[in-house]
Amino acid sequence: MKRLAVLVSGGGSNLQALLDAIEGGGLPGAAIVLVLADRDCPALGRARASGIPTALVDRVKYVRNSDIFSDELLRRIDGASPVDLVVLAGFLSILKGAILGRFEDRIINVHPSLIPAFSGDGCWGIHVHERALASGVKVTGATVHLVDGVTDGGRILLQEAVPVLEGDSPASLQARVLEVEHRLVVQAARLFTESEE
Ligand code: GRF
Numbered sequence: 001m002k003r004l005a006v007l008v009s010g011g012g013s014n015l016q017a018l019l020d021a022i023e024g025g026g027l028p029g030a031a032i033v034l035v036l037a038d039r040d041c042p043a044l045g046r047a048r049a050s051g052i053p054t055a056l057v058d059r060v061k062y063v064r065n066s067d068i069f070s071d072e073l074l075r076r077i078d079g080a081s082p083v084d085l086v087v088l089a090g091f092l093s094i095l096k097g098a099i100l101g102r103f104e105d106r107i108i109n110v111h112p113s114l115i116p117a118f119s120g121d122g123c124w125g126i127h128v129h130e131r132a133l134a135s136g137v138k139v140t141g142a143t144v145h146l147v148d149g150v151t152d153g154g155r156i157l158l159q160e161a162v163p164v165l166e167g168d169s170p171a172s173l174q175a176r177v178l179e180v181e182h183r184l185v186v187q188a189a190r191l192f193t194e195s196e197e
Contacts, residue, residue: 002084002193005034005077007091010125012043014089014110017182018189019050027186030193034080036073038093053080059093067097074099085192088147089185092124100149106192107147107154110185112177114141114159119152129170129177138164140173142180144188157191158184 006015015035021027035047038059047054055076062069073095077083088095088109095107111128113119118128118140132140141161146154160180164173 002030003033003080003082004030004085004087004189004193005036005080005083006032006047006087006089007073008035008037008041008043008047008089009039009092010041010043010090012041012046012090013178014087014181014185015043016046017186018087018089019046019052021186021189023050027189027193030189033083034077036076038069038073038091043090055079065094065096069093070096070099074102085189086147087185087189094151095147096149100147105146108144108157108185108188108192109147109152109154110181110188111143111145111152112140112174112181113143114139114161115143115145115152115156119143121151123152126170126174129173132164133168133170133173140164140177142177142184144184158188160184 008015022030032052035052036055037044038057044054057072086103086107111119113128118131139161141159143156144158145156148154162177162180
């Protein structure tokens with residue numbers, strides 16, 4: 001059984017996609033053993049509804065995106081040890097320091113654009129789609145990538161294109177991209193949970 005820790009900051013729809021996949025047999029051999037948030041958020045409620053242990057390490061109690069903050073996240077993940085894969089599902093803080101080494105090539109993040117487009121500092125949540133619309137692109141999409149020390153910088157694992165339609169608002173574009181994110185995050189998790197080791 002591969003054990004997943006899922007890090008969240010928001011609505012938790014990507015977490016829900018993972019929960020539904022496990023429930024529906026779409027992610028065999030996987031179990032979510034911890035949902036860890038950096039702020040109080042609806043995603044924690046989704047975890048509790050599924051009986052999954054949760055933890056909250058409030059980012060405002062730490063120097064923003066500091067090593068000490070990441071070390072506390074790592075301590076909580078170690079509390080659910082062993083953890084085979086860390087999934088950043090709508091997680092908005094930046095990981096630094098020891099956690100990156102401990103989970104090298106075992107932390108994945110879903111980002112709502114075709115990285116490197118509309119990625120990096122300041123490109124998160126709805127702002128990604130505002131920038132895509134402002135730039136006039138006809139195609140955007142979603143990416144799942146490995147997490148290293150660079151924001152949205154790790155090796156790309158999966159991508160899927162999403163058309164930008166006439167009259168799209170940031171919200172309508174986000175909703176269309178989110179549907180793809182939900183499929184890709186499950187597909188990416190499967191890359192790890194179905195591997196033999
Ligand atoms: C999504 O746009 C996701 O790409 C971004 O955070 C937003 C909310 O995700 N990382 P979720 O509903 O909390 O999973």
